[in-house]
Amino acid sequence: MSDYTLNYEAAKDEKLPSVSLDLNESITTAIYSDTDLQAELIEAILREGKMSVFDRQEGLYDRLTVADNTKFFHKWFGCSMTFPEILVMFGLQTCADKPLSKCTPSELARVYYAKYFMMDHYPVVFHEPIQGVDLHTMNTFMNMLQKLKENKTPVLILVSNLEHALLLSDLTYKLKENGLQEIEVAQEQLSETTTETEQNSATLTTSKLYKVPAKVEDKIILFDPTEIDYIESQDGKAQIVVNHESFSLDSTLAEIEKKIEPYGFYRCHRSYIVNLQKVREIITWSKNTYSLRIDNKPKSTIPLSRTKIQHIQDTFDLK
Amino acid sequence: MNTQRIGAIFEKDLKEFRKNMMLLMMPVIPIFLAFMYSRMGEGELPIFLLYLIVGATYSAVTTSGMMTMMAEENEKKTLRGLIQSPASLADILIGKSLVVGLFTLVSLIISLAILGNDTFLAVQPIIGLILLFLFFLLLGIGIGLFTKSVANTSAYIMPVMFLFGFTPMIEFLNLGEDSIAIKIADYFPIMQMIDMHETNSWTAIGIVAIWVIAAAIFTFICLKKVSTDN
Numbered sequence: 001m002s003d004y005t006l007n008y009e010a011a012k013d014e015k016l017p018s019v020s021l022d023l024n025e026s027i028t029t030a031i032y033s034d035t036d037l038q039a040e041l042i043e044a045i046l047r048e049g050k051m052s053v054f055d056r057q058e059g060l061y062d063r064l065t066v067a068d069n070t071k072f073f074h075k076w077f078g079c080s081m082t083f084p085e086i087l088v089m090f091g092l093q094t095c096a097d098k099p100l101s102k103c104t105p106s107e108l109a110r111v112y113y114a115k116y117f118m119m120d121h122y123p124v125v126f127h128e129p130i131q132g133v134d135l136h137t138m139n140t141f142m143n144m145l146q147k148l149k150e151n152k153t154p155v156l157i158l159v160s161n162l163e164h165a166l167l168l169s170d171l172t173y174k175l176k177e178n179g180l181q182e183i184e185v186a187q188e189q190l191s192e193t194t195t196e197t198e199q200n201s202a203t204l205t206t207s208k209l210y211k212v213p214a215k216v217e218d219k220i221i222l223f224d225p226t227e228i229d230y231i232e233s234q235d236g237k238a239q240i241v242v243n244h245e246s247f248s249l250d251s252t253l254a255e256i257e258k259k260i261e262p263y264g265f266y267r268c269h270r271s272y273i274v275n276l277q278k279v280r281e282i283i284t285w286s287k288n289t290y291s292l293r294i295d296n297k298p299k300s301t302i303p304l305s306r307t308k309i310q311h312i313q314d315t316f317d318l319k
Numbered sequence: 320m321n322t323q324r325i326g327a328i329f330e331k332d333l334k335e336f337r338k339n340m341m342l343l344m345m346p347v348i349p350i351f352l353a354f355m356y357s358r359m360g361e362g363e364l365p366i367f368l369l370y371l372i373v374g375a376t377y378s379a380v381t382t383s384g385m386m387t388m389m390a391e392e393n394e395k396k397t398l399r400g401l402i403q404s405p406a407s408l409a410d411i412l413i414g415k416s417l418v419v420g421l422f423t424l425v426s427l428i429i430s431l432a433i434l435g436n437d438t439f440l441a442v443q444p445i446i447g448l449i450l451l452f453l454f455f456l457l458l459g460i461g462i463g464l465f466t467k468s469v470a471n472t473s474a475y476i477m478p479v480m481f482l483f484g485f486t487p488m489i490e491f492l493n494l495g496e497d498s499i500a501i502k503i504a505d506y507f508p509i510m511q512m513i514d515m516h517e518t519n520s521w522t523a524i525g526i527v528a529i530w531v532i533a534a535a536i537f538t539f540i541c542l543k544k545v546s547t548d549n
Contacts, residue, residue: 052400059395061331063338068331075327076401119400 004123004154008044016040017179023123023154028145030157030169032183037175038127038158045125053158054116055127056109060100066107067096070114079118089147090114091140106137113144123154130164135283142168142285162232166269166303167291183271210259214240214247221247225263229278229296231256233271243297268292268304268312276315321410328414332388336418341469342387346426349376353430366516367487369436373448374509376427377455378484383476384419385459390466405546412460419459423452443519447512450527454508455483457534461541486510 004023008016016037023029031041042053061069070092074083087093090110095103100111109130116124130138145168148155159165165172165183172183211222229241233253240247249256257267264276274292281293283301290304292312304312312318336342353372356364392398392411402408427448431439439445462475481488486509494501504510508530515523 057396058399059397061335061397062395064331064334068334072327072331075330076324078323115400 006045006156008041008048015177016044017175017177019044019175019180021156021173021180023156024171025152025154026149027170028149028155028157028168030159030165030172031175031180032159032162032165032172033175035160037177038160041158041175042127051123051125052121053125053127054112054129056112056129060108060111060115062101063099065097065099066092066103066111069100069111070096073115073118077118077120079120086114086118089140089143090117091136105132106134109133109137110140113141117144117147121153123156124148125156125158127158128160128164129157130168131159131161138167139286142287142289146287162271163291163300163302166271167285167289167301210263212240212249212256212260214249216247223247225260225265225275226277228260228265228275229294229300230275230302231260231265231273232302238273241300266308266311266315268308269302270305272302274302282312282316282318320406320413324407324410325414325417328411329417332415332418333421335388336384336422339387339391342384345379345384346376346422348379349426349430350433353433357434364434364436366438367490367513369431369434369438370509370513370516371485371487372430372434373427373451373512374484374486375480376423376430377451378476378480380423380426381419381452381455382459382462382479382484383472384422385415385456386463386466386472386476387469388415388419389460389463390469390472393466394468405542408542408546416456416460419456420452438516443521443524444512444516447515447524447527450524450531451508451512454527454531454534455479457531457538458483461534461538464541464545483507483509487513 004025006019006021006023008019019041021029021031031038033041042055045051045053061072064072067087070086070090071083073079074086079086081089084093087096090113092107092110092114095107098107100108103111113129116126130141133141145155157165157168159168162172174181174183211224212228214221214223223240223242227242229243231238231240231249231253232246233239234248236252238249238251238253238256240249253267253271253273257265257273260273265273266276268274274294278295279292280295280299282304283291283293285291289306290309291301292304294300294302349372352375356368356372398411402411439448458479462479463472466472466475486504486507489501489504492500505514506526508527511523511526511530514520515527
């Protein structure tokens, strides 16, 4: 097993804490943090000079077509896969003859992925890889991660969006000023939550008039359950998300879950409760993972645990 | 050196050159000049006019083409991740030189054909022209490594064009025969070529070769500086 270790000592005048992390080649690792800490982490990685960070910030050849760009990188990096294979793998065959200046951001993102894949670095660090791309492109990226895993390349993904981190990685860490924390995922919690749900059915009649209280500065805002898109867990506290805004609650996710379940909410992931009324799409990614797309303005996608898909399918009478 | 990489960059830049109006207009300039001169004078054209066209071709196509291509890569940061070692930088420079060389050759042959002069079809002038090409190419590479944007290139190309490309024009400035400027200008590569053409002397070729070596040293220093900067 040839793991790669990431190791940074905390510098005096910086916020970045000491980071020590094993990158396993068979597990995709993600670090989720706010953008400031992320920038400092990237700086630390670049300063060491052993790894380059793929952030889609460098230019491509705008005048040339997708095929010309890809062909150039294919030849330059001496890729062992054939050129048509690469085109198909990154879904570029349909836009192959388009000049890059006319491509959509998602198509451009796929050209970048193809370039990064052919660069064949060890290990690979991605920075916000699926920010602002469409579903097809996200799927392409996840297929590439799968391929990198087969090639035994350790992958690290840096994101500032928890949903992306949970979707892409097998192991998610949260980077805060006091250090790295692992975010545990599903499974072990499952039995606990199912017992909770059984109890909840009893309280159904009593909670007819329930509003969710959120504190904003000095005021307490009462939310109608139907206007809530979903509730996520942030540092042990629940947070309501309504369109672009989020409001913190005083209670934990488990506490709020009990109260809100009768209104058509469901704990679809350890850190998420979703308003089932607002689910527009159930996305099935190729590697047997799932996401729920919410029918709100930013069209949020939130993770759906593998163990909970059955319940969702039953709820919506799907097979 | 890696022929596969040189091939890749050659192919890529050849396609880019054809789609870039700014680069594509450059080889047209000397052809247009040649066309005008051939209409202007009756009979044989003076030698210095021929070399003016050669100077225009080399400075407008070779030097400026090389500079523009490098500037574009620097400006858009397209080379990030492609250059892992000084060897891959060399591959890029060689690949681009081949593209520039190809377009220079085409432009030069067409403009000289328009002028209808075959005095260049001899061993000595051809050696001279090759040396001149190398001189202008090395100059373009050296400056190109440092140009951060395409807009900058037009500022940098001016001195090169007037000093080295259009040196024969200095005679029109009506400076006296003994003027120090003329004496210095006489040692510039294009002037030495004119001298060689008239006297068939090999020393003129030697002086051009010294210019090439000087340009090579300049380029080498630039390369060293760029690779230590990163």
